[in-house]
Amino acid sequence: MSNSYAQAVLRTPDLGEALGIAHQLLALADTSGMDVTFLARVHTSQALEQLSEILTDLSWWSESADRPASSEDGADPAGHLPVQVKSFCQKPEAVDGFLAAVGDGASVVCWDLSSWPEAPEIGLGIGGERGAYVSLCVNAHDLYLDEPSDDHTVYVHVKQVEAERAPWLAAQVGLHVFGKLVMADD
Known part of the structure; x- marks a missing residue:
């Protein structure tokens, strides 16, 4: 785990537009070693089952303070809905x-990039090494799903010392x- 610094570049009710901007940002970057991290708030057994089929190494934890449980306990997540799920290093x-x-649940897609391009006009060389990400927050305004919404936010992540990037x-x-x-806990 490392920390990057994220700043929003787009907020829109149009998921297609948000994905389009995310892909435009990805096209700027070195994506040769790219992987993706997923985070979602899951309310139904059907969504949980589908995510379990799509994602490997799915971690989960209960959102209920009264009935705490997680994938570390070996409990069945379907018995603890709603849960949050997270999966790292996905294709x-x-x-x-x-x-x-x-579906319409709150989620985050975070693309982990190899590096950002050189930005000579602001005095920056190639940037990245644990600070180059693009995040799409779906039905959420923030990277941790604490602020659910009806729209979607795209963030760019940079190193703190390269904030002008x-x-x-x-x-x-x-x-x-x-x-x-x-600050984003990546």
Whole structure:
């Protein structure tokens, strides 16, 4: 685990638009070693079953303070709904299946990139090494699903010492950053 710093570049009710911007940002980056992390709030057994089929090494934990349970306990997650699930190091091809399984639930797709491109006009070389990510928060405003919403937010992640890369990246896809640069536990 490492920490990157994330800043929002788009908020829209149109999931297709959000995915399109995420893909434009991915096209800027070195994606040769890319993998994806998924996080979702799951309310139904059907969604849980579909996610279990799509994702390997699925971790989960109960959202109920009265009935705490997790994948570490060996308990059945279907008996503890709603739960949050997380899966690391997945193939990018799993994104569509993940989003279909989650449906209108809150979720995050986080693409882990090899590096961001050089940005000579702001004095930055190639950037990344544990600080190059794109996150799509579906039906959520934040990276941890604490702020459910009816729209979707795209974030770029950078190293804290390269904070000026976030507005530069946004500009490369015709957007501007908004909100604060926030620490993200990747």
